[in-house]
Amino acid sequence: MTDEGEEKPKPHEDEGSRAIENAVMLGFFAVLxxxxxxxxxxxxxxxxxxxxxxxxxxxxxxxDAPVR
Incomplete structure (x- = not known):
């Protein structure tokens, strides 16, 4: 029997990839x-x-006047 009400645990996110994603989003917003x-x-x-x-x-x- 399977328990359909149970959620599967999500895989642990790598802290390095989260930092890269944050840097990319910061760059995107800065350009915007x-x-x-x-x-x-x-x-x-x-x-x-x-x-x-x-x-x-x-x-x-x-x-545009030339600078003296």
């Missing part, structure tokens, strides 16, 4: 946060240019 910050910054720059153009101004693009 960096991409989000970059996206928000780009959207803010585009909004500034669109606001400038909507006001009828010309030369709304950024001008």
């Amino acid at each position: 946060v960096a991409a989000g910050i970059w996206l928000l910054s780009t959207m803010a720059d585009i909004r500034k240019v669109q606001d400038c153009a909507a006001q009828g101004r010309r030369n709304c693009g950024t001008i």
Whole structure:
């Protein structure tokens, strides 16, 4: 007879693999946060240019001046 109500014990997880998984997840979230910050910054720059153009101004693009 088998006991269907009994749960089989789960195999013990290796501490080293758990640390690797945590490091991979930390890296993933760091990349995700960096991409989000970059996206928000780009959207803010585009909004500034669109606001400038909507006001009828010309030369709304950024001008890179050489450093003296």
